[in-house]
Amino acid sequence: MHADTQVLAEIATRFAALSLVAIGGINAILPEIHRVVVDLEGWMTSAQFADLFAIAQLAPGPNAMVVALVGWKVAGVTGALVATIAACGPSSLACYIAWHWADRLRESPTRALVQRALAPLAIGLILASGYTLARGADRSPGAFALTLLAAATLAWTRVNPVWVLLVAGVAGLAGFA
Amino acid sequence: MPRPEPAYADLPPITRRALFASFLKMGLLGFGGVLPWARRVIVDERRWLGDREFAELIGLCQVLPGPNVVNLSVIIGARTHGAVGSLIAVAAILLVPVGLMLVIAAFYAAVAQDPLTRNAIAGASAAAAGLILGTAMRLLLHTRPPLRGLLTGGAAFVAVGILQWPLLWVIVVLIVAGIGAEWLARRSGA
16 A cells, blocks of 8 residues: 555656646657656556557547556556646646736737737647648558548538548548558 | 636636536547647637637647646636636546546557457548648638748748657747747837
């Protein structure tokens, strides 16, 4: 029991510290998580870490959830909960405080100016993450076509993305990807 | 907490139930990324925000530490129901996905060997990447940033996506450049 508590405390402190440097989300600090989990703590091998990352891609939800899997691997369901809360808690608190600060400046022209500057930056970063994911996923011309089709459907139609994912899954099943 | 802050007036009233249901939906459907679903639910389905406001808000969420959709949950929750709202939205977007993922993890060893499953996943992953690209396209088409915005956005894409430079430094440099460009534009154009 004592050892369990100690492991949970370590998970909590490690991920809480990572949380506050995770600018750009968890994927941006994946190499750092790998360093902590595999090299420093020795919680798992590099191959096991890669497996967890693959599982995280299978599940819906924020891609941050790979940390829940790391916690699960190390200390079961409690570990998963502790890791998730530790990884999202401090950054969420920072966000909450930042929002209140921004809210007080709502009439200020400076805030409007900063927001106008941030919007296109966000679009560029979203495009970059889509591109990075596509580079990993598109290993065949068929997969590339599915990516383009999905992008065009979302950009120019109001078709529910569920259909896009289902059709692509069936196409993959048929060996198209 | 009981009396609504007038400062939050630019978001339509959202019940706690609607807040929970919406973010649960985003988390549940967000295979390969929650952002396309966040935009769809918040902008198209619920009409809480327009594309421009959504892009601005996501911009803030990107530059703060933490997963951008979790930050988005914090802010939309806070704008409608204060700290309780933040907790509701974050719990909704994380709870079901974490639960599902643990179930998947339990069966992963068996599933990963099955070639048919792998094929289906390959197809869906390719489409999931496309959904994120499409979300960026849609935001671009609907917000129509001026040339200076296209330049910062384009620089972010090239630096992070193609050159794979460290995100933190790219963000720091481009925030400064973007704000500087907006400031110059306002001074000369005002």
